[in-house]
Amino acid sequence: MRIHADGYIDLRRSARIRTPGPGTDVEPSPEDQAVEFLLSHAFPGHRKVTRPLTEGHRRRIRLARWAGSVSERMALVDRVWREITEPVLPPENPAEPKLIQVIRYGDREYPLYLDGEVTRVIPPGGVPAKRRARIERLDMKTA
Secondary structure, three states: OEEOOOOEEEOOOOOEEEOOOOOOOOOOOOHHHHHHHHOOOOEEOOEEEOOOOOHHHHHHHHHHHOOOOHHHHHHHHHHHHHHHEEEOOOOOOOOOOEEEEEEEEEOEEEEEEEEOOEEEEOOOOOEEOOOOOOEEEEEEEEO
16 A cells, blocks of 8 residues: 555555545544554553543544554554553562553443553453443543
């Protein structure tokens, strides 16, 4: 796949798809997609989520999803991650994952673990939430 200077993606078909260029105002990602995309990454260091995603964070996540390179994507995602999280002390035994938080959104729960030198969700993609009322906004709990 190749992105042309005019902002179109060459998909080796006659169809042309318009992508935003630099400085273009984009619509924010829906919150459920933004949460899922953000928590699908492992982040260096030990941190826990303390703030919900804002509209600006969701815009950056949409740009990260459209990024042309991995380094550009991770720069955008890491910036959002650092703005909504706070550092925590490393686990006593770094060889064993330590649960620090469960993030519930919609019908999914995302168990956040300190795993070695990174913070990540185990299992990837989270797990179905237990039978409770559906939560329409980000709900953070500390383990």
